[in-house]
Amino acid sequence: xNEYMLGLAIIGLALLAAATLPRFMKQWPVSLPMLLVGVGxxxxxxxxxxxxxxxxxxxxxxEHLAELAVIxxxxxxxxxxxxxxxxxxxxxxxxxxxxxxxxxIGAMALGxxxxxxxxxxxxxxxxxxxxxxxxxxxxxxxxxxxxxxxEHEVRFALTSEAGLNDGLAFPFVNLALTVAASGLAxxxxxxxxxxxxxWKIFAGTAAGAAIGYVIAIITFRWCKPTAIxxxxxxxxxxxxxxxxxELIHGYGFIAVFVAAMMFRRYESHHEYHRYVHDYAxxxxxxxxxxxxxxxxxxxxxxxxxxxxxxxxxxxGRFLLVIRPLAxxxxxxxxxxxxxxxxxxxILGIRGIGTFYYLAHGLNQxxxxxxxxxxxxxxxxxxxxxxxxxxxxxTSMLMRRIR
Numbered sequence: 001x002n003e004y005m006l007g008l009a010i011i012g013l014a015l016l017a018a019a020t021l022p023r024f025m026k027q028w029p030v031s032l033p034m035l036l037v038g039v040g041x042x043x044x045x046x047x048x049x050x051x052x053x054x055x056x057x058x059x060x061x062x063e064h065l066a067e068l069a070v071i072x073x074x075x076x077x078x079x080x081x082x083x084x085x086x087x088x089x090x091x092x093x094x095x096x097x098x099x100x101x102x103x104x105i106g107a108m109a110l111g112x113x114x115x116x117x118x119x120x121x122x123x124x125x126x127x128x129x130x131x132x133x134x135x136x137x138x139x140x141x142x143x144x145x146x147x148x149x150x151e152h153e154v155r156f157a158l159t160s161e162a163g164l165n166d167g168l169a170f171p172f173v174n175l176a177l178t179v180a181a182s183g184l185a186x187x188x189x190x191x192x193x194x195x196x197x198x199w200k201i202f203a204g205t206a207a208g209a210a211i212g213y214v215i216a217i218i219t220f221r222w223c224k225p226t227a228i229x230x231x232x233x234x235x236x237x238x239x240x241x242x243x244x245x246e247l248i249h250g251y252g253f254i255a256v257f258v259a260a261m262m263f264r265r266y267e268s269h270h271e272y273h274r275y276v277h278d279y280a281x282x283x284x285x286x287x288x289x290x291x292x293x294x295x296x297x298x299x300x301x302x303x304x305x306x307x308x309x310x311x312x313x314x315x316g317r318f319l320l321v322i323r324p325l326a327x328x329x330x331x332x333x334x335x336x337x338x339x340x341x342x343x344x345x346i347l348g349i350r351g352i353g354t355f356y357y358l359a360h361g362l363n364q365x366x367x368x369x370x371x372x373x374x375x376x377x378x379x380x381x382x383x384x385x386x387x388x389x390x391x392x393x394t395s396m397l398m399r400r401i402r
Contacts, residue, residue, distance in 0.1 A: 003049055014039065014289045031391030033292055033351070037384065040296015053297040055355070056372050059363045065294075066356035069287035070166060071256045073135040073352070075238045076284050077163040078260025079277040080143045082268070083151055085261070092157040092334040092344065093164065100323075100330030100345075101165050104131045105172050107322045111314045116378070121180035122371045128172035129358040129375070130318065130382050134351030135162040141347050141394055145281075146264060146273040153336045154398070157344045166353045167204060167254030171197045173361045180365045195249075203250025205258055211241040212262030220267045230275035234283065237263060237276070291352055295380070303380050306373035315382045319389060323348045343397050350386040354379050 014036060022032055044050055055062040083089055105127035112123035135142075142159040143151050174196040182188035215237055219225050238256055245255035264273055327345025334341055358379055362372050 003047075003051065006047060006050070010043065010293070011290060014293055015286060018285050018289050031387070031394070033288070033387045034391040036289060036292035037296040037299075037387055040293040040298075041300050042296075043293070044297055044300040050297065052301050053294050054301060055298055055303070055359060056362070056369070056376055059359050063356060063359035063363055065287070065291060066352050066359060069284065069291055069352045070135065070356050071238050071242050071253065072234070072280055072287065073284045074163055074166060074253060074256040075234055075260045076277060076280040077135045077142065077159055078257045079146055079264050079273060079280065080159060081151075081156070081163075081261060081264065082143075082146065082148075083156060084265070090160060092153060092331055092336060092341075093160040095330035095333060096157065096161045096327065096344070097165055097168060098330070100326045100348075101131050101168065103326035103329065104318070104323055105169075107326070108314070108318055111317070112375075112378075115310045115314050116308070116374060118371055118374065119180075119367075121176050121365070122367050122375060124179060125173060125176035125358075125361050125365070125367070126375050126378060128169055128176055129354050129361060130350060130379050131172070132165040132169040132350075132353045132357070133158070133162045133348045134353045135159075135166060141349070141398065145277050147269070147271070153334075154340050154343050154347075157331075157334075157336070158347055161348075163257040164254070167251045167257065168201070169353075169357060170200070170251050170253065173357050176361060177365050180367060200249060200251045201254065203248055204245055204252065204254030207245040207248060207250050208241050208255030208258030209262050211244060211255065212237070212259030213266065215240065215259070216263045216266035219263075219272070220270065225270065225272035226275075229279075230272075231279035231283070234276050234280035238280070288352065291355065295355070295383070299380070299384070304377050306370070307377035307381055308374075311374065311378040312381065315378055315385055318382060319350075319385055339400070343400075347390060347394060347397065349390050350383050354383055 017035070018032060021035070087094070105124075107127070108130055109123045109127035112118040112126040113120060116123075116126075118126065141155060142162070143155045171192075175192055178188045178192045178196075215233075219228060219233065237259055241255045241259035242252040246252040263276075267273075324342075324345045327348060328341060331341040331344060336344070358376060362375070367375075
């Protein structure tokens with residue numbers, strides 16, 4: 001009982017910090033995620049009686065907590081975007097998705113296979129789980145709330161990339177599962193292309209668009225929007241689009257983001273969009289606080305025990321070399337200025353999405369426990385480096401391009 005009450009007190013104080021500290025930290029070279037992880041690291045030292053946090057042994061809980069955090073953040077990201085969908089208007093996004101993300105996956109998979117000695121399936125999984133940028137931890141570099149028109153190209157590209165690549169990483173995670181189950185057999189790869197690539201992406205996109213449109217009609221045509229609680233609507237939009245799409249075996253992450261965008265397009269000038277977004281963002285922040293505290297505790301409890309020097313070098317190379325170069329290649333056709341393209345390439349923040357994909361992939365596969373520990377160690381170290389690196393440089397970079 002004492003540990004339970006202590007846990008409630010810690011979460012309450014952390015939520016208070018998340019609500020109040022950002023307004024005082026704008027000029028600090030420290031971000032809120034950095035503080036939360038730091039607090040999580042120190043907690044087991046102060047209170048050794050706290051339960052042990054091990055994401056490998058508690059894979060199901062890790063998966064579902066991260067899953068909820070990501071889908072609500074995808075709703076928040078989709079509601080933010082004022083720019084209409086289009087090939088030229090979204091050119092930066094398409095390049096980041098079609099070129100940058102596959103290059104990052106391939107480079108990390110090769111590094112995992114040759115530098116870390118991982119089996120092919122485990123190496124592919126490592127590449128897939130660290131490739132997507134994070135919509136949860138990237139709020140500082142995203143566009144403003146609906147209607148604010150703060151869609152600088154850097155902010156727009158990072159927001160739209162985080163919204164879509166969280167769903168488009170799924171085919172590569174499923175490729176790792178396919179290779180783990182049947183190797184490189186033609187039948188398994190054909191099934192992967194037909195189902196995991198073509199059908200699930202199509203189903204996620206179509207279902208998300210339909211569900212978002214229907215919920216928008218119910219909200220704006222059949223009801224009085226201001227009479228509907230913004231928090232209830234945000235959760236309804238998120239959970240309905242995610243759950244219904246997963247039931248038809250589509251990618252729910254894609255559906256949630258597309259549904260939020262479709263809802264945003266309906267009565268786009270209505271102030272109610274701002275209310276729904278604000279509630280979604282608050283729920284997102286609550287999950288972020290809990291998960292980053294647990295991440296810090298997991299570090300103290302031995303998350304990095306399987307981390308070797310080749311893993312450290314690979315993690316640093318990914319954030320400092322692979323992602324920036326792949327980002328510049330993906331943006332080669334973008335109309336953004338060079339310094340803007342450089343900022344987009346550098347600010348590819350990793351976070352909660354990596355935790356979800358890794359927990360989900362390992363829960364569904366038969367990868368050996370040792371290799372699972374290695375993947376968690378390297379991926380977790382990449383997230384920690386990202387939180388530290390981007391937490392100290394983001395404000396400076398955004399001021400320079402502004």
